[in-house]
Amino acid sequence: MNADSEERDWYTRAGVRRDPRRLLRDELRGGQLYFPPALVPYGDHPLVRALPAGARDALAARHLFQYLGFTTHFETEVVNRATQRIATGRAGVDSTAATRLDAFRIYCDEGYHALYSFDVIRQIADASGIEPVPYDFTPFRERLDAVGRAALPGEPVLAQLLQVVVFETLVTAILNDVPKDDRVLTVVRQIVRDHARDEGWHHVFFARFFRELWARQSPPERVRTARCLPGLIRNSLLPDLRPVRAALTAAGLGAARVEEVVRDSYPRAATERGMREAARHALRLFEETGVLAVDGARDAFHAAGLLTEAEGDGP
Template sequence: MTTTPSSAAAPGPLDRWYESAGVRGGVRRIFHAEAEQGRVFFPARLVPHLDHPEVRGLGPERIRELTVRHLYQFLHSTTHLETRVVNGAAEPVANGRAGMDFPTALRMDAFKVYCDEGYHALYSLDLADQVAAVTGIAVPRLDYGGFVTALRSAGRALLPDDPLLAGQLQAVVFETLVTAVLNEVPQDPTVVSTVRELMRDHARDEGRHHRFFSDFLLQLWARLDRDRRIAAGRALPAMIRAALDWDVRPVLASLRLAGLDEERARAVVADCYGGDAGAARIQTVSRATVRLCAQVGAFDLPGVSDAFAAYGLHEPEDTDTHG
Protein backbone atom coordinates (compact mmCIF):
# COMPACT_ATOMS: atom_id res chain seq x y z
CA MET A 1 0.00 0.00 0.00
CA THR A 2 1.32 3.43 -0.89
CA THR A 3 1.02 6.14 1.74
CA THR A 4 1.28 9.87 2.19
CA PRO A 5 4.53 11.22 3.65
CA SER A 6 2.78 11.92 6.97
CA SER A 7 1.71 8.30 7.40
CA ALA A 8 3.42 6.12 10.00
CA ALA A 9 3.57 3.26 7.48
CA ALA A 10 6.61 2.49 5.32
CA PRO A 11 7.37 5.07 2.64
CA GLY A 12 5.57 4.56 -0.66
CA PRO A 13 7.38 4.41 -4.03
CA LEU A 14 5.90 7.72 -5.16
CA ASP A 15 6.15 9.71 -1.93
CA ARG A 16 9.00 11.83 -3.33
CA TRP A 17 7.41 12.16 -6.77
CA TYR A 18 7.43 15.97 -6.71
CA GLU A 19 11.21 15.94 -6.26
CA SER A 20 12.21 12.88 -8.30
CA ALA A 21 9.79 12.32 -11.21
CA GLY A 22 11.19 12.95 -14.67
CA VAL A 23 8.21 15.08 -15.65
CA ARG A 24 8.92 17.35 -12.68
CA GLY A 25 12.63 18.01 -13.19
CA GLY A 26 13.83 16.25 -16.32
CA VAL A 27 15.39 17.89 -19.37
CA ARG A 28 14.51 17.44 -23.02
CA ARG A 29 16.97 15.03 -24.62
CA ILE A 30 18.32 16.41 -27.91
CA PHE A 31 19.92 14.20 -30.55
CA HIS A 32 23.17 15.60 -31.99
CA ALA A 33 24.38 13.45 -34.87
CA GLU A 34 27.84 14.99 -35.05
CA ALA A 35 28.63 13.79 -31.52
CA GLU A 36 27.49 10.22 -32.16
CA GLN A 37 29.81 9.00 -34.94
CA GLY A 38 30.50 5.28 -34.74
CA ARG A 39 27.73 4.54 -32.25
CA VAL A 40 24.64 2.41 -32.82
CA PHE A 41 21.02 3.35 -32.26
CA PHE A 42 20.12 0.03 -30.63
CA PRO A 43 22.29 -2.86 -29.37
CA ALA A 44 22.40 -5.66 -31.94
CA ARG A 45 21.94 -8.29 -29.20
CA LEU A 46 18.49 -6.83 -28.47
CA VAL A 47 17.40 -6.97 -32.13
CA PRO A 48 16.89 -10.71 -32.81
CA HIS A 49 16.73 -10.53 -36.62
CA LEU A 50 20.08 -8.73 -37.06
CA ASP A 51 21.98 -12.00 -36.57
CA HIS A 52 20.05 -13.86 -39.28
CA PRO A 53 22.14 -14.85 -42.35
CA GLU A 54 19.69 -13.16 -44.71
CA VAL A 55 20.09 -9.91 -42.78
CA ARG A 56 23.86 -10.10 -42.33
CA GLY A 57 24.17 -10.20 -46.11
CA LEU A 58 22.37 -6.89 -46.63
CA GLY A 59 25.34 -4.62 -45.99
CA PRO A 60 26.15 -2.12 -43.25
CA GLU A 61 23.90 0.72 -44.42
CA ARG A 62 20.79 -1.46 -44.61
CA ILE A 63 21.62 -2.96 -41.22
CA ARG A 64 21.98 0.53 -39.77
CA GLU A 65 18.52 1.39 -41.13
CA LEU A 66 17.08 -1.78 -39.59
CA THR A 67 18.56 -0.81 -36.23
CA VAL A 68 17.13 2.71 -36.41
CA ARG A 69 13.70 1.36 -37.33
CA HIS A 70 13.89 -1.03 -34.38
CA LEU A 71 14.44 2.02 -32.16
CA TYR A 72 11.38 3.60 -33.77
CA GLN A 73 9.36 0.48 -33.01
CA PHE A 74 10.41 0.57 -29.37
CA LEU A 75 9.68 4.28 -28.98
CA HIS A 76 6.33 4.26 -30.77
CA SER A 77 5.19 1.07 -29.00
CA THR A 78 6.04 2.84 -25.74
CA THR A 79 3.70 5.71 -26.59
CA HIS A 80 0.83 3.27 -27.15
CA LEU A 81 1.48 1.13 -24.09
CA GLU A 82 2.01 3.99 -21.67
CA THR A 83 -1.04 6.01 -22.70
CA ARG A 84 -3.49 3.28 -23.67
CA VAL A 85 -2.66 0.43 -21.27
CA VAL A 86 -1.15 2.04 -18.16
CA ASN A 87 -3.04 5.32 -18.23
CA GLY A 88 -6.17 3.47 -19.31
CA ALA A 89 -5.96 1.63 -15.98
CA ALA A 90 -4.61 4.47 -13.84
CA GLU A 91 -7.37 6.94 -14.73
CA PRO A 92 -10.35 4.95 -13.34
CA VAL A 93 -8.42 4.30 -10.12
CA ALA A 94 -7.39 7.95 -9.82
CA ASN A 95 -10.92 9.23 -10.46
CA GLY A 96 -12.62 6.67 -8.22
CA ARG A 97 -14.28 4.92 -11.16
CA ALA A 98 -12.71 1.49 -10.61
CA GLY A 99 -15.66 0.12 -8.65
CA MET A 100 -13.54 -0.29 -5.52
CA ASP A 101 -12.88 1.89 -2.50
CA PHE A 102 -9.18 2.70 -2.79
CA PRO A 103 -7.53 5.12 -0.34
CA THR A 104 -7.10 8.71 -1.43
CA ALA A 105 -3.31 8.34 -1.19
CA LEU A 106 -3.37 5.50 -3.71
CA ARG A 107 -5.64 7.51 -6.01
CA MET A 108 -3.19 10.40 -5.95
CA ASP A 109 -0.35 8.01 -6.72
CA ALA A 110 -2.35 6.77 -9.72
CA PHE A 111 -2.53 10.37 -10.95
CA LYS A 112 1.27 10.64 -10.52
CA VAL A 113 1.69 7.53 -12.66
CA TYR A 114 -0.70 9.06 -15.21
CA CYS A 115 1.45 12.19 -15.45
CA ASP A 116 4.65 10.15 -15.76
CA GLU A 117 3.32 7.96 -18.53
CA GLY A 118 2.09 10.85 -20.62
CA TYR A 119 5.57 12.38 -20.35
CA HIS A 120 7.24 9.09 -21.33
CA ALA A 121 5.03 8.94 -24.42
CA LEU A 122 5.85 12.55 -25.29
CA TYR A 123 9.61 12.19 -25.11
CA SER A 124 9.56 8.83 -26.91
CA LEU A 125 7.70 10.35 -29.84
CA ASP A 126 9.97 13.42 -29.67
CA LEU A 127 13.19 11.38 -29.91
CA ALA A 128 11.87 9.27 -32.80
CA ASP A 129 11.00 12.46 -34.67
CA GLN A 130 14.44 13.96 -33.97
CA VAL A 131 16.30 10.86 -35.16
CA ALA A 132 14.21 10.66 -38.34
CA ALA A 133 14.85 14.32 -39.13
CA VAL A 134 18.63 14.08 -38.63
CA THR A 135 19.29 10.65 -40.19
CA GLY A 136 16.81 10.89 -43.03
CA ILE A 137 15.51 7.42 -42.14
CA ALA A 138 11.74 7.83 -42.12
CA VAL A 139 9.49 6.36 -39.45
CA PRO A 140 7.33 3.81 -41.32
CA ARG A 141 3.63 4.61 -41.23
CA LEU A 142 2.56 1.58 -39.27
CA ASP A 143 0.33 0.69 -36.35
CA TYR A 144 2.76 0.29 -33.46
CA GLY A 145 -0.03 -0.62 -31.04
CA GLY A 146 0.06 -4.37 -31.67
CA PHE A 147 0.93 -5.10 -28.04
CA VAL A 148 -2.11 -3.16 -26.92
CA THR A 149 -4.36 -5.12 -29.26
CA ALA A 150 -2.93 -8.41 -27.99
CA LEU A 151 -3.32 -7.44 -24.34
CA ARG A 152 -6.88 -6.26 -24.83
CA SER A 153 -7.78 -9.38 -26.78
CA ALA A 154 -6.53 -11.53 -23.92
CA GLY A 155 -8.58 -9.48 -21.47
CA ARG A 156 -11.76 -9.64 -23.55
CA ALA A 157 -11.41 -13.39 -24.08
CA LEU A 158 -10.90 -14.27 -20.43
CA LEU A 159 -12.69 -11.46 -18.58
CA PRO A 160 -15.45 -10.51 -21.02
CA ASP A 161 -17.77 -9.19 -18.30
CA ASP A 162 -15.12 -7.41 -16.23
CA PRO A 163 -13.35 -4.87 -18.48
CA LEU A 164 -12.18 -2.63 -15.64
CA LEU A 165 -10.47 -5.54 -13.88
CA ALA A 166 -8.97 -6.66 -17.19
CA GLY A 167 -7.49 -3.22 -17.74
CA GLN A 168 -6.04 -3.08 -14.23
CA LEU A 169 -4.42 -6.49 -14.61
CA GLN A 170 -2.99 -5.53 -17.99
CA ALA A 171 -1.30 -2.50 -16.42
CA VAL A 172 0.05 -4.58 -13.51
CA VAL A 173 1.49 -7.10 -15.95
CA PHE A 174 3.10 -4.53 -18.22
CA GLU A 175 4.52 -2.41 -15.39
CA THR A 176 6.01 -5.31 -13.42
CA LEU A 177 7.75 -7.05 -16.31
CA VAL A 178 11.50 -6.55 -16.31
CA THR A 179 12.38 -4.66 -19.51
CA ALA A 180 15.80 -5.65 -20.84
CA VAL A 181 15.98 -2.54 -22.98
CA LEU A 182 15.54 -0.11 -20.09
CA ASN A 183 18.00 -2.05 -17.94
CA GLU A 184 20.72 -2.71 -20.49
CA VAL A 185 20.81 0.15 -22.98
CA PRO A 186 21.82 2.92 -20.51
CA GLN A 187 24.91 0.88 -19.59
CA ASP A 188 26.03 0.29 -23.20
CA PRO A 189 28.64 2.84 -24.35
CA THR A 190 28.27 1.75 -27.98
CA VAL A 191 24.72 3.21 -28.12
CA VAL A 192 24.16 6.88 -29.01
CA SER A 193 24.14 8.89 -25.82
CA THR A 194 20.71 10.49 -26.34
CA VAL A 195 19.05 7.07 -26.53
CA ARG A 196 20.94 5.91 -23.44
CA GLU A 197 19.98 9.03 -21.48
CA LEU A 198 16.32 8.82 -22.43
CA MET A 199 16.11 5.17 -21.44
CA ARG A 200 17.90 5.92 -18.17
CA ASP A 201 15.31 8.64 -17.47
CA HIS A 202 12.54 6.18 -18.27
CA ALA A 203 14.05 3.41 -16.14
CA ARG A 204 14.17 5.65 -13.06
CA ASP A 205 10.45 6.34 -13.25
CA GLU A 206 9.59 2.76 -14.15
CA GLY A 207 11.43 1.41 -11.11
CA ARG A 208 9.01 3.40 -8.94
CA HIS A 209 6.07 2.30 -11.08
CA HIS A 210 7.06 -1.34 -10.67
CA ARG A 211 6.85 -0.94 -6.90
CA PHE A 212 3.58 1.00 -7.13
CA PHE A 213 1.87 -1.63 -9.28
CA SER A 214 3.21 -4.46 -7.14
CA ASP A 215 1.61 -2.79 -4.11
CA PHE A 216 -1.50 -2.02 -6.15
CA LEU A 217 -2.05 -5.68 -7.04
CA LEU A 218 -1.99 -6.55 -3.33
CA GLN A 219 -4.68 -3.96 -2.66
CA LEU A 220 -6.69 -4.93 -5.72
CA TRP A 221 -6.55 -8.63 -4.88
CA ALA A 222 -7.76 -7.99 -1.33
CA ARG A 223 -10.89 -6.34 -2.76
CA LEU A 224 -11.81 -9.19 -5.11
CA ASP A 225 -14.18 -11.95 -4.12
CA ARG A 226 -13.13 -15.56 -4.74
CA ASP A 227 -14.79 -15.86 -8.15
CA ARG A 228 -13.11 -12.73 -9.47
CA ARG A 229 -9.77 -13.89 -8.07
CA ILE A 230 -10.09 -17.19 -9.91
CA ALA A 231 -11.00 -15.42 -13.14
CA ALA A 232 -8.14 -12.98 -12.70
CA GLY A 233 -5.63 -15.70 -11.89
CA ARG A 234 -6.58 -17.68 -14.99
CA ALA A 235 -6.35 -14.55 -17.17
CA LEU A 236 -2.92 -13.39 -15.97
CA PRO A 237 -0.71 -15.87 -17.89
CA ALA A 238 -2.34 -15.00 -21.21
CA MET A 239 -1.74 -11.33 -20.49
CA ILE A 240 1.89 -11.96 -19.58
CA ARG A 241 2.52 -13.79 -22.83
CA ALA A 242 0.62 -11.17 -24.84
CA ALA A 243 2.88 -8.49 -23.35
CA LEU A 244 6.04 -10.46 -24.16
CA ASP A 245 5.31 -11.97 -27.56
CA TRP A 246 6.89 -9.87 -30.29
CA ASP A 247 4.76 -7.67 -32.51
CA VAL A 248 6.28 -8.82 -35.81
CA ARG A 249 4.36 -6.60 -38.23
CA PRO A 250 6.77 -3.66 -37.87
CA VAL A 251 9.68 -6.12 -38.17
CA LEU A 252 8.29 -7.50 -41.43
CA ALA A 253 7.83 -3.99 -42.80
CA SER A 254 11.36 -3.03 -41.82
CA LEU A 255 12.85 -6.11 -43.47
CA ARG A 256 10.96 -5.37 -46.69
CA LEU A 257 12.21 -1.78 -46.65
CA ALA A 258 15.74 -3.16 -46.26
CA GLY A 259 15.39 -5.07 -49.52
CA LEU A 260 14.11 -8.53 -48.60
CA ASP A 261 11.14 -9.81 -50.57
CA GLU A 262 8.02 -10.98 -48.75
CA GLU A 263 9.01 -14.65 -48.68
CA ARG A 264 12.49 -14.03 -47.28
CA ALA A 265 11.22 -11.46 -44.78
CA ARG A 266 8.67 -13.93 -43.44
CA ALA A 267 11.32 -16.65 -43.23
CA VAL A 268 13.54 -14.37 -41.14
CA VAL A 269 10.66 -13.57 -38.79
CA ALA A 270 9.74 -17.25 -38.47
CA ASP A 271 13.33 -18.19 -37.63
CA CYS A 272 13.92 -15.36 -35.15
CA TYR A 273 10.54 -14.96 -33.49
CA GLY A 274 8.55 -18.15 -34.14
CA GLY A 275 8.31 -21.43 -32.28
CA ASP A 276 10.47 -21.57 -29.17
CA ALA A 277 12.53 -18.51 -30.13
CA GLY A 278 12.74 -16.24 -27.11
CA ALA A 279 11.38 -18.84 -24.65
CA ALA A 280 14.32 -18.33 -22.28
CA ARG A 281 13.87 -14.55 -22.51
CA ILE A 282 10.18 -14.88 -21.59
CA GLN A 283 11.02 -16.94 -18.50
CA THR A 284 13.61 -14.40 -17.36
CA VAL A 285 11.61 -11.25 -18.08
CA SER A 286 8.40 -12.58 -16.52
CA ARG A 287 9.97 -13.87 -13.31
CA ALA A 288 9.08 -10.88 -11.12
CA THR A 289 5.51 -10.75 -12.41
CA VAL A 290 4.94 -14.49 -11.90
CA ARG A 291 6.42 -14.21 -8.39
CA LEU A 292 3.98 -11.37 -7.65
CA CYS A 293 1.09 -13.58 -8.79
CA ALA A 294 2.29 -16.26 -6.40
CA GLN A 295 2.63 -13.71 -3.60
CA VAL A 296 -1.07 -12.84 -3.73
CA GLY A 297 -1.96 -16.54 -3.70
CA ALA A 298 -3.10 -16.89 -7.31
CA PHE A 299 -1.56 -20.35 -7.67
CA ASP A 300 -3.65 -21.61 -4.75
CA LEU A 301 -6.82 -21.12 -6.77
CA PRO A 302 -8.35 -23.84 -8.99
CA GLY A 303 -7.15 -23.91 -12.59
CA VAL A 304 -4.54 -21.18 -12.21
CA SER A 305 -1.44 -23.39 -12.20
CA ASP A 306 -2.70 -25.18 -15.30
CA ALA A 307 -3.40 -21.88 -17.02
CA PHE A 308 0.15 -20.67 -16.34
CA ALA A 309 1.64 -23.98 -17.49
CA ALA A 310 -0.33 -23.77 -20.75
CA TYR A 311 1.61 -20.57 -21.53
CA GLY A 312 4.97 -22.00 -20.51
CA LEU A 313 4.96 -20.20 -17.15
CA HIS A 314 5.27 -21.87 -13.78
CA GLU A 315 4.96 -20.99 -10.10
CA PRO A 316 8.31 -19.96 -8.61
CA GLU A 317 9.65 -21.98 -5.71
CA ASP A 318 9.79 -20.72 -2.13
CA THR A 319 7.27 -17.91 -2.47
CA ASP A 320 5.29 -16.60 0.48
CA THR A 321 1.64 -16.26 -0.48
CA HIS A 322 -1.26 -14.21 0.84
CA GLY A 323 -4.45 -15.78 -0.41
Protein backbone atom coordinates in the same frame (compact mmCIF):
# COMPACT_ATOMS: atom_id res chain seq x y z
CA MET B 1 7.75 6.29 4.13
CA ASN B 2 4.64 8.41 4.74
CA ALA B 3 2.46 10.07 2.10
CA ASP B 4 4.01 13.51 2.61
CA SER B 5 7.55 12.27 2.02
CA GLU B 6 6.39 10.28 -1.04
CA GLU B 7 4.82 13.45 -2.44
CA ARG B 8 7.99 15.45 -1.91
CA ASP B 9 10.04 12.68 -3.54
CA TRP B 10 7.86 12.69 -6.67
CA TYR B 11 8.01 16.45 -7.06
CA THR B 12 11.79 16.42 -6.82
CA ARG B 13 12.70 13.03 -8.32
CA ALA B 14 10.20 12.12 -11.06
CA GLY B 15 11.62 12.53 -14.56
CA VAL B 16 8.86 14.89 -15.64
CA ARG B 17 9.79 17.16 -12.73
CA ARG B 18 13.58 17.07 -12.82
CA ASP B 19 14.99 15.97 -16.18
CA PRO B 20 15.85 18.35 -19.03
CA ARG B 21 14.77 17.69 -22.58
CA ARG B 22 17.17 15.08 -23.97
CA LEU B 23 18.73 16.20 -27.24
CA LEU B 24 20.55 14.30 -29.98
CA ARG B 25 24.25 15.09 -29.95
CA ASP B 26 26.46 15.20 -33.05
CA GLU B 27 27.12 11.45 -32.87
CA LEU B 28 25.55 9.97 -35.99
CA ARG B 29 28.67 10.56 -38.07
CA GLY B 30 30.85 9.06 -35.33
CA GLY B 31 29.43 5.58 -35.66
CA GLN B 32 27.34 5.51 -32.49
CA LEU B 33 24.71 2.78 -32.57
CA TYR B 34 20.96 3.26 -32.57
CA PHE B 35 20.37 0.19 -30.39
CA PRO B 36 22.49 -2.57 -28.78
CA PRO B 37 23.01 -5.27 -31.44
CA ALA B 38 22.36 -8.04 -28.90
CA LEU B 39 18.82 -6.71 -28.46
CA VAL B 40 18.01 -6.82 -32.18
CA PRO B 41 17.13 -10.50 -32.77
CA TYR B 42 17.51 -10.39 -36.56
CA GLY B 43 20.52 -8.07 -36.69
CA ASP B 44 23.09 -10.84 -37.18
CA HIS B 45 21.07 -12.95 -39.60
CA PRO B 46 23.09 -13.75 -42.78
CA LEU B 47 20.44 -12.19 -45.03
CA VAL B 48 20.57 -9.01 -42.98
CA ARG B 49 24.38 -8.94 -42.90
CA ALA B 50 24.35 -9.22 -46.69
CA LEU B 51 22.36 -6.01 -47.07
CA PRO B 52 24.14 -2.79 -48.10
CA ALA B 53 25.52 -0.77 -45.20
CA GLY B 54 22.92 1.96 -45.63
CA ALA B 55 20.07 -0.55 -45.50
CA ARG B 56 21.48 -2.15 -42.34
CA ASP B 57 21.82 1.28 -40.76
CA ALA B 58 18.21 2.14 -41.58
CA LEU B 59 17.07 -1.22 -40.23
CA ALA B 60 18.81 -0.54 -36.90
CA ALA B 61 17.26 2.92 -36.70
CA ARG B 62 13.82 1.52 -37.41
CA HIS B 63 14.22 -1.08 -34.68
CA LEU B 64 14.79 1.81 -32.28
CA PHE B 65 11.83 3.69 -33.74
CA GLN B 66 9.64 0.62 -33.24
CA TYR B 67 10.65 0.34 -29.59
CA LEU B 68 10.02 4.02 -28.94
CA GLY B 69 6.81 4.03 -30.99
CA PHE B 70 5.47 1.08 -29.04
CA THR B 71 6.33 2.90 -25.82
CA THR B 72 4.47 6.01 -26.98
CA HIS B 73 1.32 4.07 -27.77
CA PHE B 74 1.40 1.67 -24.84
CA GLU B 75 1.86 4.37 -22.23
CA THR B 76 -1.00 6.47 -23.55
CA GLU B 77 -3.45 3.84 -24.81
CA VAL B 78 -3.03 1.04 -22.25
CA VAL B 79 -1.23 2.20 -19.10
CA ASN B 80 -2.91 5.58 -18.82
CA ARG B 81 -6.29 4.15 -19.80
CA ALA B 82 -6.27 2.16 -16.55
CA THR B 83 -4.25 4.64 -14.49
CA GLN B 84 -6.82 7.35 -15.21
CA ARG B 85 -9.53 5.08 -13.81
CA ILE B 86 -7.61 4.59 -10.58
CA ALA B 87 -6.82 8.30 -10.29
CA THR B 88 -10.41 9.40 -10.84
CA GLY B 89 -11.99 6.72 -8.65
CA ARG B 90 -13.57 4.83 -11.56
CA ALA B 91 -11.64 1.59 -11.18
CA GLY B 92 -14.27 -0.30 -9.21
CA VAL B 93 -11.91 -0.33 -6.24
CA ASP B 94 -12.33 1.85 -3.16
CA SER B 95 -8.85 3.37 -3.39
CA THR B 96 -7.54 5.77 -0.79
CA ALA B 97 -6.85 9.41 -1.60
CA ALA B 98 -3.11 8.65 -1.37
CA THR B 99 -3.42 5.88 -3.97
CA ARG B 100 -5.37 8.15 -6.30
CA LEU B 101 -2.77 10.90 -5.93
CA ASP B 102 -0.03 8.41 -6.81
CA ALA B 103 -2.05 7.30 -9.84
CA PHE B 104 -2.28 10.92 -11.04
CA ARG B 105 1.51 11.18 -10.68
CA ILE B 106 2.02 8.01 -12.67
CA TYR B 107 -0.36 9.36 -15.32
CA CYS B 108 1.93 12.38 -15.67
CA ASP B 109 5.01 10.15 -15.77
CA GLU B 110 3.64 7.92 -18.50
CA GLY B 111 2.55 10.86 -20.62
CA TYR B 112 6.06 12.25 -20.34
CA HIS B 113 7.60 8.90 -21.32
CA ALA B 114 5.40 8.94 -24.43
CA LEU B 115 6.37 12.55 -25.18
CA TYR B 116 10.11 12.06 -25.05
CA SER B 117 9.94 8.75 -26.91
CA PHE B 118 8.19 10.46 -29.81
CA ASP B 119 10.49 13.48 -29.50
CA VAL B 120 13.59 11.31 -29.90
CA ILE B 121 12.09 9.45 -32.86
CA ARG B 122 11.62 12.77 -34.62
CA GLN B 123 15.05 14.12 -33.66
CA ILE B 124 16.82 11.04 -35.03
CA ALA B 125 14.60 10.72 -38.10
CA ASP B 126 15.19 14.37 -39.02
CA ALA B 127 18.95 14.15 -38.48
CA SER B 128 19.45 10.80 -40.22
CA GLY B 129 16.91 11.10 -42.99
CA ILE B 130 15.54 7.67 -42.00
CA GLU B 131 11.78 7.70 -41.55
CA PRO B 132 9.95 5.19 -39.31
CA VAL B 133 7.83 2.63 -41.12
CA PRO B 134 4.09 3.16 -40.49
CA TYR B 135 3.00 1.50 -37.25
CA ASP B 136 -0.52 0.57 -36.20
CA PHE B 137 -0.74 -0.20 -32.49
CA THR B 138 -4.40 -1.24 -32.68
CA PRO B 139 -3.83 -4.98 -33.36
CA PHE B 140 -1.57 -5.27 -30.30
CA ARG B 141 -4.06 -3.47 -28.07
CA GLU B 142 -6.89 -5.59 -29.46
CA ARG B 143 -4.87 -8.73 -28.74
CA LEU B 144 -4.66 -7.75 -25.08
CA ASP B 145 -8.30 -6.70 -24.88
CA ALA B 146 -9.40 -10.01 -26.44
CA VAL B 147 -7.81 -11.89 -23.54
CA GLY B 148 -9.90 -9.89 -21.10
CA ARG B 149 -13.10 -10.35 -23.09
CA ALA B 150 -12.60 -14.12 -23.11
CA ALA B 151 -11.55 -14.59 -19.47
CA LEU B 152 -13.52 -11.76 -17.86
CA PRO B 153 -16.69 -11.28 -19.94
CA GLY B 154 -18.59 -8.19 -18.88
CA GLU B 155 -15.68 -6.89 -16.78
CA PRO B 156 -13.63 -4.67 -19.13
CA VAL B 157 -12.42 -2.37 -16.36
CA LEU B 158 -10.95 -5.22 -14.33
CA ALA B 159 -9.29 -6.56 -17.47
CA GLN B 160 -7.71 -3.16 -18.15
CA LEU B 161 -6.42 -2.93 -14.58
CA LEU B 162 -4.88 -6.39 -14.85
CA GLN B 163 -3.23 -5.47 -18.15
CA VAL B 164 -1.36 -2.67 -16.43
CA VAL B 165 -0.49 -4.70 -13.33
CA VAL B 166 1.01 -7.34 -15.58
CA PHE B 167 2.97 -4.99 -17.82
CA GLU B 168 4.27 -2.81 -15.02
CA THR B 169 5.61 -5.83 -13.11
CA LEU B 170 7.38 -7.40 -16.11
CA VAL B 171 11.14 -6.91 -16.44
CA THR B 172 12.79 -6.81 -19.87
CA ALA B 173 16.44 -6.46 -20.79
CA ILE B 174 15.95 -3.16 -22.60
CA LEU B 175 15.55 -0.87 -19.58
CA ASN B 176 18.53 -2.49 -17.88
CA ASP B 177 20.91 -3.04 -20.79
CA VAL B 178 20.54 -0.06 -23.13
CA PRO B 179 21.86 2.58 -20.68
CA LYS B 180 24.97 0.46 -20.03
CA ASP B 181 26.06 0.25 -23.68
CA ASP B 182 28.33 3.20 -24.39
CA ARG B 183 28.22 2.43 -28.12
CA VAL B 184 24.58 3.56 -28.27
CA LEU B 185 23.56 7.15 -28.99
CA THR B 186 23.71 9.18 -25.79
CA VAL B 187 20.16 10.52 -26.16
CA VAL B 188 18.80 6.96 -26.41
CA ARG B 189 20.71 5.82 -23.33
CA GLN B 190 19.52 8.89 -21.43
CA ILE B 191 15.81 8.45 -22.08
CA VAL B 192 15.90 4.71 -21.41
CA ARG B 193 17.71 5.39 -18.13
CA ASP B 194 15.16 8.09 -17.27
CA HIS B 195 12.34 5.67 -18.06
CA ALA B 196 13.86 2.88 -15.98
CA ARG B 197 14.17 5.15 -12.94
CA ASP B 198 10.47 6.06 -13.05
CA GLU B 199 9.39 2.49 -13.77
CA GLY B 200 11.04 1.24 -10.59
CA TRP B 201 8.54 3.31 -8.60
CA HIS B 202 5.66 2.30 -10.86
CA HIS B 203 6.47 -1.36 -10.27
CA VAL B 204 6.10 -0.84 -6.53
CA PHE B 205 2.82 1.05 -6.95
CA PHE B 206 1.14 -1.53 -9.18
CA ALA B 207 2.35 -4.47 -7.12
CA ARG B 208 0.81 -2.81 -4.06
CA PHE B 209 -2.35 -1.98 -6.00
CA PHE B 210 -2.72 -5.60 -7.08
CA ARG B 211 -2.38 -6.81 -3.50
CA GLU B 212 -5.25 -4.47 -2.51
CA LEU B 213 -7.35 -5.50 -5.51
CA TRP B 214 -6.79 -9.20 -4.86
CA ALA B 215 -7.57 -8.91 -1.15
CA ARG B 216 -10.99 -7.41 -1.95
CA GLN B 217 -12.03 -10.00 -4.52
CA SER B 218 -14.51 -12.76 -3.78
CA PRO B 219 -13.47 -16.40 -4.38
CA PRO B 220 -15.26 -16.56 -7.78
CA GLU B 221 -13.61 -13.28 -8.84
CA ARG B 222 -10.23 -14.65 -7.83
CA VAL B 223 -10.72 -17.70 -10.01
CA ARG B 224 -11.53 -15.55 -13.05
CA THR B 225 -8.63 -13.19 -12.34
CA ALA B 226 -6.15 -16.03 -11.85
CA ARG B 227 -7.14 -17.62 -15.14
CA CYS B 228 -6.93 -14.31 -17.02
CA LEU B 229 -3.41 -13.40 -15.93
CA PRO B 230 -1.43 -16.04 -17.88
CA GLY B 231 -2.95 -14.93 -21.17
CA LEU B 232 -2.25 -11.29 -20.40
CA ILE B 233 1.38 -12.04 -19.58
CA ARG B 234 1.85 -14.13 -22.69
CA ASN B 235 0.20 -11.66 -25.03
CA SER B 236 2.16 -8.77 -23.50
CA LEU B 237 5.45 -10.54 -24.18
CA LEU B 238 4.93 -12.30 -27.51
CA PRO B 239 6.95 -10.38 -30.14
CA ASP B 240 4.88 -8.17 -32.39
CA LEU B 241 6.29 -9.27 -35.74
CA ARG B 242 4.25 -6.97 -37.99
CA PRO B 243 6.63 -4.00 -37.65
CA VAL B 244 9.62 -6.34 -37.93
CA ARG B 245 8.35 -7.57 -41.28
CA ALA B 246 7.66 -4.01 -42.39
CA ALA B 247 11.18 -2.89 -41.49
CA LEU B 248 12.80 -5.86 -43.23
CA THR B 249 10.71 -5.17 -46.32
CA ALA B 250 11.73 -1.51 -46.26
CA ALA B 251 15.36 -2.67 -46.06
CA GLY B 252 14.96 -4.38 -49.44
CA LEU B 253 14.21 -8.01 -48.60
CA GLY B 254 11.54 -9.84 -50.56
CA ALA B 255 8.60 -11.56 -48.90
CA ALA B 256 10.17 -15.03 -48.81
CA ARG B 257 13.41 -13.75 -47.33
CA VAL B 258 11.55 -11.64 -44.78
CA GLU B 259 9.77 -14.77 -43.57
CA GLU B 260 13.06 -16.67 -43.45
CA VAL B 261 14.67 -13.98 -41.28
CA VAL B 262 11.66 -13.83 -38.97
CA ARG B 263 11.47 -17.62 -38.63
CA ASP B 264 15.18 -17.95 -37.86
CA SER B 265 15.38 -14.93 -35.56
CA TYR B 266 12.41 -15.70 -33.33
CA PRO B 267 12.62 -19.43 -32.59
CA ARG B 268 9.87 -20.67 -30.32
CA ALA B 269 12.13 -22.13 -27.61
CA ALA B 270 14.09 -18.89 -27.20
CA THR B 271 10.89 -16.83 -27.20
CA GLU B 272 9.41 -19.04 -24.45
CA ARG B 273 12.56 -18.73 -22.33
CA GLY B 274 12.56 -14.98 -22.78
CA MET B 275 8.94 -14.73 -21.67
CA ARG B 276 9.57 -16.73 -18.50
CA GLU B 277 12.58 -14.57 -17.67
CA ALA B 278 10.71 -11.31 -18.23
CA ALA B 279 7.74 -12.55 -16.17
CA ARG B 280 9.71 -13.68 -13.14
CA HIS B 281 8.83 -10.68 -10.92
CA ALA B 282 5.17 -10.81 -11.90
CA LEU B 283 5.10 -14.54 -11.15
CA ARG B 284 6.70 -13.92 -7.76
CA LEU B 285 3.98 -11.36 -6.98
CA PHE B 286 1.27 -13.82 -7.97
CA GLU B 287 2.88 -16.57 -5.91
CA GLU B 288 3.14 -14.33 -2.85
CA THR B 289 -0.47 -13.13 -3.08
CA GLY B 290 -1.90 -16.62 -3.50
CA VAL B 291 -2.93 -16.35 -7.15
CA LEU B 292 -1.15 -19.57 -8.02
CA ALA B 293 -2.90 -21.37 -5.17
CA VAL B 294 -6.33 -20.79 -6.71
CA ASP B 295 -7.89 -23.91 -8.16
CA GLY B 296 -6.66 -24.40 -11.71
CA ALA B 297 -4.37 -21.36 -11.71
CA ARG B 298 -1.03 -23.12 -11.61
CA ASP B 299 -2.13 -25.38 -14.45
CA ALA B 300 -3.17 -22.32 -16.47
CA PHE B 301 0.22 -20.64 -15.94
CA HIS B 302 1.94 -23.87 -16.87
CA ALA B 303 -0.17 -24.30 -20.02
CA ALA B 304 0.79 -20.73 -21.02
CA GLY B 305 4.46 -21.73 -20.88
CA LEU B 306 5.20 -19.44 -17.95
CA LEU B 307 6.21 -22.15 -15.48
CA THR B 308 8.66 -24.99 -15.96
CA GLU B 309 7.67 -28.56 -15.10
CA ALA B 310 9.17 -28.25 -11.62
CA GLU B 311 7.48 -24.90 -10.98
CA GLY B 312 4.21 -26.23 -12.32
CA ASP B 313 4.16 -28.91 -9.64
CA GLY B 314 3.95 -26.25 -6.94
CA PRO B 315 5.56 -26.26 -3.50
